[in-house]
Amino acid sequence: MDTQVPRRLKTGINRVLGSRLIAYVAVTFMLSLSALQAAEPEDELKAAVVLSFVRYTEWKPSSAPDTVIRVGVTGRPGFREALKRTLEGKTVGNSLIRVIDLETDMDAPRCHVVYFATTKNSEAQHGLSMNRAARAITIGEADQFIDSGGAIAVHLVDGRIRFEVNLMEVQRVGASISSKLLRFGRIRVPAGGSG
Amino acid sequence: MGAFRLLLATVCMGAMAVYPQRVGTPTGELTNLSVEELFSVQVTSVGRKAQQLSRSPAAVYVLSAEEIRRSGATSIPEALRWVPGLTVSRLDGRSWVVSARGSGRLYSNKILVMIDGRSLYTPLFSGVVWDSIDVPLEDIAQIEVIRGPGTVVWGPNAVNGVINIITKRTKATTGAEVSVTAGNELRTGLFVRWGDVPRDTLSYRIWGKLEQRTPSYSSPGYYFHNNKYVYQVGSLDGLDSTTGRAGFRLDWQPNKTDEWLLQGDIYKLSREDPVTYPILLPGLVEFSAERARYEGGSIQGRWSRTKAPGMEDSVQFSFDRNELGFPYLTARLNNITIDYQRRRTMGERNELYWGGGFQQYWDSTASRRSIWFTPEDSSYRAGNVIVRDEMQLLPGRLLLSAGIRLDYNSYGNFEHQPSLRLLYTPNAKQSVWFGFSRAVRVPSRYDRDLRTASGQEYIGGAPLWVGLAGSRTTRSEIERSIEAGYRLQSGQRWSLDVALFRSVYRNLRILRMPSMPEIVSPRSAPPGLLPLVQESAGLGRSYGGEFSATWHVRPSWKLAPAYSYLNQNRWLPRTAANWYTWEDCMGGSPHQVLLRSSHDLSERLQLDLMGRARSRNKGYELPGAVLADARVSWRFTRSGELSFSLQNLTNRQVVESYSEPPYAAIPLRRTFVVKWTHKFLAD
Numbered sequence: 001m002d003t004q005v006p007r008r009l010k011t012g013i014n015r016v017l018g019s020r021l022i023a024y025v026a027v028t029f030m031l032s033l034s035a036l037q038a039a040e041p042e043d044e045l046k047a048a049v050v051l052s053f054v055r056y057t058e059w060k061p062s063s064a065p066d067t068v069i070r071v072g073v074t075g076r077p078g079f080r081e082a083l084k085r086t087l088e089g090k091t092v093g094n095s096l097i098r099v100i101d102l103e104t105d106m107d108a109p110r111c112h113v114v115y116f117a118t119t120k121n122s123e124a125q126h127g128l129s130m131n132r133a134a135r136a137i138t139i140g141e142a143d144q145f146i147d148s149g150g151a152i153a154v155h156l157v158d159g160r161i162r163f164e165v166n167l168m169e170v171q172r173v174g175a176s177i178s179s180k181l182l183r184f185g186r187i188r189v190p191a192g193g194s195g
Numbered sequence: 196m197g198a199f200r201l202l203l204a205t206v207c208m209g210a211m212a213v214y215p216q217r218v219g220t221p222t223g224e225l226t227n228l229s230v231e232e233l234f235s236v237q238v239t240s241v242g243r244k245a246q247q248l249s250r251s252p253a254a255v256y257v258l259s260a261e262e263i264r265r266s267g268a269t270s271i272p273e274a275l276r277w278v279p280g281l282t283v284s285r286l287d288g289r290s291w292v293v294s295a296r297g298s299g300r301l302y303s304n305k306i307l308v309m310i311d312g313r314s315l316y317t318p319l320f321s322g323v324v325w326d327s328i329d330v331p332l333e334d335i336a337q338i339e340v341i342r343g344p345g346t347v348v349w350g351p352n353a354v355n356g357v358i359n360i361i362t363k364r365t366k367a368t369t370g371a372e373v374s375v376t377a378g379n380e381l382r383t384g385l386f387v388r389w390g391d392v393p394r395d396t397l398s399y400r401i402w403g404k405l406e407q408r409t410p411s412y413s414s415p416g417y418y419f420h421n422n423k424y425v426y427q428v429g430s431l432d433g434l435d436s437t438t439g440r441a442g443f444r445l446d447w448q449p450n451k452t453d454e455w456l457l458q459g460d461i462y463k464l465s466r467e468d469p470v471t472y473p474i475l476l477p478g479l480v481e482f483s484a485e486r487a488r489y490e491g492g493s494i495q496g497r498w499s500r501t502k503a504p505g506m507e508d509s510v511q512f513s514f515d516r517n518e519l520g521f522p523y524l525t526a527r528l529n530n531i532t533i534d535y536q537r538r539r540t541m542g543e544r545n546e547l548y549w550g551g552g553f554q555q556y557w558d559s560t561a562s563r564r565s566i567w568f569t570p571e572d573s574s575y576r577a578g579n580v581i582v583r584d585e586m587q588l589l590p591g592r593l594l595l596s597a598g599i600r601l602d603y604n605s606y607g608n609f610e611h612q613p614s615l616r617l618l619y620t621p622n623a624k625q626s627v628w629f630g631f632s633r634a635v636r637v638p639s640r641y642d643r644d645l646r647t648a649s650g651q652e653y654i655g656g657a658p659l660w661v662g663l664a665g666s667r668t669t670r671s672e673i674e675r676s677i678e679a680g681y682r683l684q685s686g687q688r689w690s691l692d693v694a695l696f697r698s699v700y701r702n703l704r705i706l707r708m709p710s711m712p713e714i715v716s717p718r719s720a721p722p723g724l725l726p727l728v729q730e731s732a733g734l735g736r737s738y739g740g741e742f743s744a745t746w747h748v749r750p751s752w753k754l755a756p757a758y759s760y761l762n763q764n765r766w767l768p769r770t771a772a773n774w775y776t777w778e779d780c781m782g783g784s785p786h787q788v789l790l791r792s793s794h795d796l797s798e799r800l801q802l803d804l805m806g807r808a809r810s811r812n813k814g815y816e817l818p819g820a821v822l823a824d825a826r827v828s829w830r831f832t833r834s835g836e837l838s839f840s841l842q843n844l845t846n847r848q849v850v851e852s853y854s855e856p857p858y859a860a861i862p863l864r865r866t867f868v869v870k871w872t873h874k875f876l877a878d
Contacts, residue, residue: 045233048226048228048233049233049234051226052230052233056230075395076395077451078448078451081451086226090226118395119366119367119369119392120392120395123395156367157259157260157261160234161233161234162234180230181230184230184231184234
């Protein structure tokens, strides 16, 4: 075996790339790992913020959840999983939170909150037009989410969560958000809206 | 070679034995936070994972994209000026001194700079060519700065600090963005970017950037040759530089478990360099107006797979190539790195990190004048393994992080870099941390193979030729450091961060002079040569502290004061057989103060006022200075912004630091920049 230190690119690269060990490592990883969920680093944080919205929202008696608060989610698979881990089974008052994956559960009943985990405005607009989101507090990540008729837009700014809220939309679905939470966000009126 | 294979084999065997995992921000912790605390959580990757800043057992500062934008900075070093505890000195408008906790010089060799985890530290001369890594500021998500050793997490040479520039994910840069800049120093700046999300699993951006700078303004120019002689030019011109750069980034999440990142860039830079070469010091130098050209590019890929929440394994690959045409030397540098890391939760209390890496570097140099490497071409390889465990001694309250990094390189250096850190978080608002580390700076080609012909110098009343030579016996510089810190976050209203440190250094680079000059040739004039040979025998010590705070006086007004103190000293060995001297001058100011005021005058109008003060620079005998900057921005639509920035409001003609031969330093002047940015949002 040649034990001299290579001095040229060609020799060096051949050594490196020729190493069966490295190739073996790569192949081993690619083949051996099971398929489970991936989340964006900030997804856990966004999920915790959704929980705060659920905790600090009050519904009018006509639209109040009985014993189950249903939080629907659509979009990024990693976030859907993060939301399930964070919210599923938790209680707010006397109500149990249930997370409903709107992409797989087509027959789900009406949701109280719906989260659109997509940055694409067209997908968010399409989602907002769904019947199941019609009477829910809608939360989204797209740039023009509020302008598209959404209630709460969540953004990651400098590593921190920031949100904008359209109070008219929240009131329209028969809910109100506590000022304890609202003081951390910005109240927005959608483009073309009044007031 | 055997040791390399051993390292690789260790990495591989471990890789096959355990599933990869990834640790994100612990869900349980986040859901237990109050609303106030939740919205003050800042996500960072300081420990190579997404984590809360307040849970980092190290002196960390995160410079956010918003802070960078509001600073009015036009380059990364300008933005870094506002990081508490960093020393950032402008030399000639293109070159910078950037250091943490001392050892600041043109190419600071004890600080590691990275873009998305790719090291920019060159094995040719242990440093970073700042003007060749000018990432568009618009693409930066945040810059994470760790003061103090970061070797276990980030690698060797992170002796006094780590600067990790993290670029935005492509989903955050969709649509088009254009910014145009003009000013009296940055004459023209143009940045164009396009980003799209063709599928929810795939997103990309491409960008291009052009800049032209004219920092000279017929001011005096100062050439620092040694402690006894600074050559001064009455009116220095010809410091123009032009840069063109283009790049892309692609993020792909093909399925629920995998994430791929691919990014690359190419650049070309041309700058005028008026330089001086010593003929007979002190007093006689040769002035020469020359031109430097740098060009190169890089490509970087990362694959990560998540098996379960908080469990990740990742492989990162990078290749970069740079052709640096200095006035005195041309160098073609190539660097390949492969890095693997895995994380696994062991029971409820332990989080084990381990991995390994490999680096292949090769270069080709050619002397243009006075400086050369022997041999001209060289290659360098290094391998490493890392093991680190984070153990919850008291769950949620007391964390112990212990790790070690083992490095071996083809120079024959085998290094161990252990670190032990403790983090105590009695509640969500406060944290106290302690750290003990051993870190090394590995020798570079500069230390081993450099030769210079530094002209003649009067020594003992007689002129002698002076030449500098590297040495193959150069060893790694070693630092042992003890640190402690305290953080307090009072919701969103105010926060403070204090860190104290003490470090001792061994094997610092010094120059050995023989007690008698060598006779090179009786017929040459002068006949005597004083060879200066590098040796690893210097000792050093530094201690100090850093304080920073934020105070939201009103929701629309934030104040951010910071203060840092540094006391550094170093010693030459005592011996009768040889004389010793330092290879560089120890510049630096003991006291630095920063104050930033960020005021939202209305939803569309922002005003930023910034002040910075530093005490006398003892090493270079430069006076202290107080400087002020300001920026006003007007967001005329939801997607357009116009800003006006002024640096050095009072037009103080201050030299912040001297450069190194043969380069000049010029005083600061008042500069202004007008910048227009417009985003065209994609669907």
